[in-house]
Every structure is written in structure tokens, then in C-alpha cells.
Amino acid sequence: MKNLKPITSVVLATLLLGLIPFVSDSEKSYLVYFLFLTFCHIVLTQGWNLVAGYTGQVSLGTHAFFALGAYTTAMIWRADLFSWENYYFDPVTMILSGLVPVIFALAIGIPLLSKLHGDYFALGTLGFGEILKVVCIKGGQFTGGPIGIMLPSSVYTTMRPHYWTALFLAFLATGVVYFMTKSRVGLALVAISEDETAASSSGIYILKYKVLAFAISAFLSGLCGSLYAYYLFQVSPEGFLILRWTLYPVLMCVIGGSGTVVGPILGSLLMTAVFTVTSIYLPGIHPIFSGIIIILVMLFMPNGIIRLWKKGV
Amino acid sequence: MSHSDTLLRVDKISISFGGLAVLTDVNLKVDEGELVGLIGPNGAGKSTLFNVISSIYKPDTGDVFLKGKKITGIAPHKLCRMGISRTYQLVKTFNKMTALENVMVGAIYGHKHGGSDAKTRAIDAMSLVGIEDKQNILVSHLTLSDRRLVEVARSLASSPLVTLLDEPMAGLNVSEIKTLLTVIKRAREERKISILWVEHKVDAIFRTCDRVAVLNYGAKIADGKPEEIAKDSKVIEAYLGESLTRN
Numbered sequence: 001m002k003n004l005k006p007i008t009s010v011v012l013a014t015l016l017l018g019l020i021p022f023v024s025d026s027e028k029s030y031l032v033y034f035l036f037l038t039f040c041h042i043v044l045t046q047g048w049n050l051v052a053g054y055t056g057q058v059s060l061g062t063h064a065f066f067a068l069g070a071y072t073t074a075m076i077w078r079a080d081l082f083s084w085e086n087y088y089f090d091p092v093t094m095i096l097s098g099l100v101p102v103i104f105a106l107a108i109g110i111p112l113l114s115k116l117h118g119d120y121f122a123l124g125t126l127g128f129g130e131i132l133k134v135v136c137i138k139g140g141q142f143t144g145g146p147i148g149i150m151l152p153s154s155v156y157t158t159m160r161p162h163y164w165t166a167l168f169l170a171f172l173a174t175g176v177v178y179f180m181t182k183s184r185v186g187l188a189l190v191a192i193s194e195d196e197t198a199a200s201s202s203g204i205y206i207l208k209y210k211v212l213a214f215a216i217s218a219f220l221s222g223l224c225g226s227l228y229a230y231y232l233f234q235v236s237p238e239g240f241l242i243l244r245w246t247l248y249p250v251l252m253c254v255i256g257g258s259g260t261v262v263g264p265i266l267g268s269l270l271m272t273a274v275f276t277v278t279s280i281y282l283p284g285i286h287p288i289f290s291g292i293i294i295i296l297v298m299l300f301m302p303n304g305i306i307r308l309w310k311k312g313v
Numbered sequence: 314m315s316h317s318d319t320l321l322r323v324d325k326i327s328i329s330f331g332g333l334a335v336l337t338d339v340n341l342k343v344d345e346g347e348l349v350g351l352i353g354p355n356g357a358g359k360s361t362l363f364n365v366i367s368s369i370y371k372p373d374t375g376d377v378f379l380k381g382k383k384i385t386g387i388a389p390h391k392l393c394r395m396g397i398s399r400t401y402q403l404v405k406t407f408n409k410m411t412a413l414e415n416v417m418v419g420a421i422y423g424h425k426h427g428g429s430d431a432k433t434r435a436i437d438a439m440s441l442v443g444i445e446d447k448q449n450i451l452v453s454h455l456t457l458s459d460r461r462l463v464e465v466a467r468s469l470a471s472s473p474l475v476t477l478l479d480e481p482m483a484g485l486n487v488s489e490i491k492t493l494l495t496v497i498k499r500a501r502e503e504r505k506i507s508i509l510w511v512e513h514k515v516d517a518i519f520r521t522c523d524r525v526a527v528l529n530y531g532a533k534i535a536d537g538k539p540e541e542i543a544k545d546s547k548v549i550e551a552y553l554g555e556s557l558t559r560n
Binding site: 184187188190191194195197198199200201202203204205206259 | 367369388389390392393394398399401405406407408409410414417418419421422423424431467468471
């Protein structure tokens with residue numbers, strides 16, 4: 001019974017949040033956009049949380065998988081791959097945009113995770129992002145170069161599908177992390193993050209679980225990238241292959257409390273609010289204030305906000 | 314107890330790190346159900362030998378056999394499922410987990426048939442070492458002695474054929490040592506497993522083990538019944554002339 005309570009409250013919260021576009025005008029109100037952005041951050045943050053918070057492998061490649069998802073969506077649409085009438089919020093396109101990053105995650109994850117540990121793995125994933133950026137800028141017709149791929153924005157009518165899809169993805173990402181970490185797989189992931197030698201001599205195939213976490217994280221990031229492509233209608237290196245999409249999730253996860261299910265949600269909500277409010281009221285100097293808040297949180301709550309009332313989790 | 318079948322055999326193991334020979338031509342065997350003590354002064358290569366057996370290091374020459382099957386270089390997680398479990402000199406528990414979760418890791422992932430009855434096996438192992446009342450305590454809140462017991466329970470939960478204990482008594486006080494000795498004896502009697510046990514507490518080894526092997530400067534200098542080893546002049550010399558049976 002005690003395990004049902006968090007699930008029920010998350011489902012209820014999701015349903016309630018789903019009603020917001022009916023109450024608040026999705027085109028004029030800032031709230032819908034703000035929550036859309038928050039949900040996107042939750043998806044990316046939960047993905048990073050699974051790899052770094054639970055498994056202990058600090059990845060700096062979130063933006064690369066995010067961009068791969070966006071580019072996949074844009075390319076499928078541009079090439080009219082299935083000869084369909086509509087690629088806008090097409091589930092097949094979106095799922096493929098999650099799977100392409102998974103293929104890349106397997107291809108780079110297996111060599112990187114079997115050879116590199118700690119900082120070196122982080123640098124390896126960062127390198128992957130940089131390589132991808134150069135490939136996209138120099139990719140000519142295929143990637144659209146520095147301008148990227150333009151999508152037909154005439155299909156845009158309302159912000160509502162974006163909002164609901166983002167809400168659904170945030171719910172999905174949180175659910176995936178919750179069920180994975182409560183299961184036996186979660187035991188293996190935490191064991192790996194605590195002590196690889198002991199985990200391996202207790203029978204855990206370390207590489208398999210590291211790659212699994214990395215691939216699931218890539219899948220979530222790819223889905224989010226696809227959604228964001230439907231929002232921007234321009235998939236370019238400047239919009240997607242920027243470190244913002246890696247650093248924000250890292251920051252939000254750490255501030256909220258990494259290695260917990262709720263921490264990333266809190267962190268995403270708080271930091272999206274901080275970034276939004278400071279950029280509206282303190283234009284030009286807002287990074288200073290955002291920076292001060294980050295320093296204060298890390299100084300007084302080094303394990304994240306969540307651990308204020310969940311000590312020792 | 315019959316010591317007819319060799320379970321674990323270490324054959325002419327040599328390994329060196331950067332030109333420094335740590336083990337040279339070491340042979341050792343553990344029979345089924347046997348409790349073998351491995352002693353030797355600091356730096357004799359005891360832990361290195363353990364790391365070779367559990368495949369953390371790959372030997373330069375020589376091989377390790379389990380039930381006659383060559384297992385040199387097999388990945389550590391596979392070795393655990395084949396029946397070799399171990400503990401570490403510096404306790405390696407998963408401190409963010411509860412005691413039960415720690416033992417569950419061994420029960421689920423270390424067992425060759427996976428985790429169908431994992432929880433039963435985990436709780437059995439915890440009762441055997443006497444920490445079943447500490448199941449839901451975070452390991453970071455346990456004492457060193459209890460963490461050692463968690464580690465032993467984790468290794469037993471994988472239902473091993475042979476367990477390697479790497480200085481399980483280091484840092485424990487007299488009463489904790491007594492507890493651990495009882496645990497080792499019980500594990501052996503109830504589970505019929507073989508144990509290879511590295512220890513600095515030489516008197517404990519002599520009183521408990523069926524057989525004792527002595528390493529010095531990376532070579533095995535003696536191997537036999539405890540009472541023979543205690544009289545062996547090379548062993549006494551290795552321990553700086555100190556008598557091993559002073560009490």
C-alpha cells in the first residue's frame with residue numbers, strides 16, 4: 001500500500017496539470033509556455049539522473065542526443081520518409097527520433113563505458129557532442145549546415161499539443177526512472193555507482209547496466225529533442241547542439257537532488273522559474289542572479305533540495 | 314570430512330607490476346569443504362593472489378582452475394555466478410543501500426540461476442551471519458564489524474562453492490573477532506562451502522583451519538596442517554623469529 005501513494009499522487013498531479021490549457025489561454029498566457037519548458041527540462045533531467053544520479057556515470061552528452069532526436073524528426077519530415085500527409089506530432093516519427101539516439105548511445109556507449117571512468121567518460125561524451133556539432137555545421141545539404149533544417153511552420157495552430165506531449169514525456173521519464181530504480185535493475189545501478197569492483201565480484205555485468213542506463217537516457221533525450229523541433233520549426237546546431245541542453249539538466253538534477261525520483265522534478269521547476277523570472281526582470285544581468293542562487297543552494301543544500309526533508313536518502 | 318576432490322586449484326601463478334615480481338610460481342589448492350588459511354607477512358602477495366583468483370588481475374603466467382575447468386581471465390561477474398565469491402580487506406559494501414539490499418545484490422546477480430528465490434536466500438544468509446535484525450538499516454549507519462558481516466552475507470547469498478575472505482578480522486575488536494569466527498565456522502558447517510581465508514590474526518587461523526599455506530615475498534614457503542606449519546623453520550623465520558604458538 002505504501003508504494004501506491006507516490007504513484008497515485010504523481011498520476012493525479014499529471015491529470016491536474018493536463019487541465020491547465022483549458023483554464024489558461026495557451027496562446028497568450030506565459031504559464032503554458034513556462035510549464036512546457038519545465039516539462040522538457042524534467043525529461044532531460046530524469047535521463048541524466050538515471051545515468052549519473054543512480055549509476056554514477058557523469059555524462060555531458062545530453063545535448064548531443066537531444067539534437068539527434070531533433071535532427072531525426074526534421075530529416076524524416078523533410079524527406080517525406082513514409083509519404084504521409086502529416087509528420088507534425090506523428091508518434092512513429094517521434095519514437096524513431098528516440099531510437100536513433102539509442103543507436104548512437106550504444107555505438108559510443110559500449111567503447112566509452114568499457115574503457116573510460118569518471119572524468120574521462122564525461123569528457124568522452126562531451127567530445128561526442130562536439131564532433132556531432134562539426135558534422136552538422138559542415139554537413140551541407142544533408143544537415144542544412146549552420147542554418148539547419150527549416151520545417152513548415154504553417155502547421156502550427158496552438159501550443160496545446162506541445163504542452164500535453166511535454167507533460168506526457170515528463171510523466172513517462174519520471175515513471176521509467178521510478179520503476180527502473182525500484183526494480184532489481186535499480187539495485188545493480190546503485191551498486192555500480194557505489195563500488196564497481198564489489199558490484200562486479202557480486203555478479204553484476206557492469207558494462208551491460210551502464211550501457212542500458214545510457215541508452216534509456218538517450219531515448220528520453222531524443223524524444224524531447226523531437227518535441228522541441230516541433231516547437232522551434234528550425235533544427236539547427238545553434239538551437240540544439242549547445243551546452244545549455246546538457247548543463248541545465250545537470251544543474252537541475254544536482255540542485256533538486258540527484259539519485260532520487262522527485263529531486264529532478266523539483267530542480268527543473270525551481271531552476272526554470274529562476275531562469276525565467278531573472279531573464280524577465282533583470283534582462284542582461286540575469287545570469288549573475290541565477291549564478292548566485294545556484295551557489296547558495298549548493299552551499300547550504302549540497303545534496304539537493306529534496307534532502308531537506310528526506311535526510312540520508 | 315573427506316578432502317578428496319580439488320575444488321579450486323591455482324597453478325604456477327606469476328605476476329609482476331612494473332618489473333616487481335609480486336607472485337612467483339605459486340601453487341595452491343582448496344578441496345571441497347576445506348577451510349584453508351593463507352598467511353604471510355605484509356606485502357607477501359596474499360591479496361594479489363586473491364585478486365588473481367577473482368580475476369581482478371590477470372596473471373603473467375599460470376592458470377586458475379575451478380573443478381578442473383580453467384577460469385583464468387574470466388570476467389569477475391561470471392566467476393561469481395560460477396561459484397567464487399569474495400570479500401575485501403577494505404570493506405566494500407554499498408553504503409547508500411540497506412543491509413538487505415546489499416545482500417540482495419549477491420542473491421540476485423551472483424547466483425547462477427538468477428533471482429527467483431533471491432529474497433529467501435538473502436534472508437537466510439543474513440540469519441546465518443546473525444544480522445537478520447538489521448535488514449532495513451542503511452549500511453552507512455552500521456559499524457565496521459556489521460559491514461563486514463553484510464559483506465560476508467552478500468557473498469554467501471550467491472550460494473558459492475568457494476568463498477575468499479580477505480582479512481575479515483582487520484580492525485575488529487576481540488568480541489567482534491569471536492563473532493566472526495563463529496560465523497566462518499557456521500558458514501562452513503551449514504553450507505558445506507570451501508573457504509580460502511587470508512588473515513593476519515595468525516592464532517585464529519591456526520585454531521580454525523584444516524590447512525595453512527604461507528606466502529613470503531610472493532612465493533609459497535609452506536603448506537600443511539596447522540601444527541606442522543607452526544613448527545616450520547622457514548615460517549618462523551618469515552615472521553622474524555617469533556614463535557607462532559606463544560600461548
